[in-house]
Amino acid sequence: xxxxxxxxxxxxxxxxxxxxxxxxAVCYVLSVLLKQDSYGTELISLLETEYPAYRLSDTVLYSxxxxxxDGAAVIGYWKKVEGRGRPRRMYQITPEWRDRAExxxxxxxxxxxxxxxxxxxxxx
Numbered sequence: 001x002x003x004x005x006x007x008x009x010x011x012x013x014x015x016x017x018x019x020x021x022x023x024x025a026v027c028y029v030l031s032v033l034l035k036q037d038s039y040g041t042e043l044i045s046l047l048e049t050e051y052p053a054y055r056l057s058d059t060v061l062y063s064x065x066x067x068x069x070d071g072a073a074v075i076g077y078w079k080k081v082e083g084r085g086r087p088r089r090m091y092q093i094t095p096e097w098r099d100r101a102e103x104x105x106x107x108x109x110x111x112x113x114x115x116x117x118x119x120x121x122x123x124x
Contacts, residue, residue, distance in 0.1 A: 017055040018115075020047075025056055025064035027108035030093065030101040033074060039081070039088035040065070051112060065091060073097040 020028060032038050032046060040061055047056050068074040068091075075094055078087045093101045 015053070017053055020054055020056045020060060022060055022064050022067065024108065024111065025060050026067060027104045027111070028056070029061070029064055029068065029091070030073070031105035031108045033091060033093045034098075034101055034105055037079075037090045037092040039079075039090050042088075054112075073101065 028047060029043060032043055038046070040058070043061060044056050044058070047054055065074065065076075069076060072094055074091045074097070076089050076091050079090045081088045081090075
């Protein structure tokens with residue numbers, strides 16, 4: 001299969017989403033949990049809404065959440081979410097981790113600002 005110049009321009013004009021690795025996912029999750037308790041599918045949905053250039057797989061998300069739970073950074077609890085069928089496993093930051101969570105959240109914010117996907121010099 002041959003690549004054309006048009007395909008190259010289209011790629012940079014509308015790049016595919018970037019999937020977060022575990023390190024980025026940990027920082028992203030903490031940034032959300034600093035604002036509100038949340039559950040897995042909501043974390044994925046919020047990422048796609050607030051950061052359209054990024055995606056998060058279930059596997060990486062739950063690996064990041066397990067890492068945070070094992071490190072006592074977050075705790076999980078069950079809660080019935082309005083408009084949802086079964087109870088959801090909600091996550092919240094532990095008080096002891098608040099300062100570190102804010103520091104890691106700043107890393108996430110800095111990363112997204114420095115790696116914003118903006119088409120440069122692409123003409124129609």
